[in-house]
């Protein structure tokens with residue numbers, strides 16, 4: 001009998017498939033719907049210090065190999081989001097991951113501090129947003145010092161019963177060093193990866209398709225980037241990794257586990273395969289494991305490092 005359950009930083013998931021932040025995770029009802037379709041855990045769309053409209057349409061464009069988006073972190077702000085987070089916690093049977101972002105380190109702390117009375121199991125710190133205190137508005141996770149500072153400051157307001165996952169962009173040249181730094185700063189886990197900067201131009205219109213011109217690419221196009229990130233992180237950190245980026249089938253999921261992931265973020269695959277993609281991927285993982293004679297996820301974790 002194949003067992004898909006995993007232990008993620010002390011939290012048991014019935015399967016390793018987690019709804020990634022930003023796709024569907026905007027209300028208790030949408031999160032519940034994802035749970036009913038087989039996810040082992042769900043992540044909220046990132047919540048910031050105050051409400052943000054985000055960029056103007058078009059903000060999401062699905063093309064053959066990926067999904068380009070420039071949603072621009074639209075969210076209602078933490079004060080308004082609290083009721084929705086509470087309702088989600090009350091209604092969900094699977095763990096809820098609360099994703100947060102901010103424009104400066106102090107505001108990450110403000111957001112986390114407001115959420116902490118709800119006792120979230122996991123806060124995911126989205127470090128792939130611009131740091132307004134940096135001269136060039138560089139993403140927090142491109143800057144070792146800034147990433148480390150945010151995680152250590154958020155740690156001061158989160159007791160150990162709330163796990164902190166730091167979400168990183170793969171675009172940092174010193175990606176694994178940043179992974180090590182956030183682990184040392186108190187992160188209980190790392191989510192890798194966020195979207196990859198990109199642009200798509202319509203040759204007939206002669207202009208970028210997204211209104212914001214530049215966006216982030218997700219989906220199948222970035223799977224090898226995510227695998228490389230997880231493979232190298234696994235060699236560098238001891239904390240568990242939520243491998244994310246382009247997971248669309250059971251075999252994609254197994255690849256990430258073999259690279260070293262403990263759990264798996266699934267987002268864009270919903271666009272390709274529908275909301276029941278979690279059930280579909282779980283079944284495909286089981287079929288693969290039965291065929292290959294694996295009984296648990298742990299047996300396969302990091303396997304690619306042994307060959």
Ligand SMILES: Cc1cc2nc3c(=O)[nH]c(=O)nc-3n(C[C@H](O)[C@H](O)[C@H](O)COP(=O)(O)O)c2cc1C
Nearest residue numbers: 020021022046069126194218219245246266267268
């Ligand atoms: C439309 C859209 C919105 C997203 N919004 C967020 C967000 O608010 N916070 C975040 O950390 N990641 C966000 N992401 C990134 C995803 O969580 C994920 O890291 C990325 O899409 C790669 O996974 P995928 O290929 O399975 O989609 C967003 C992705 C998409 C496609």
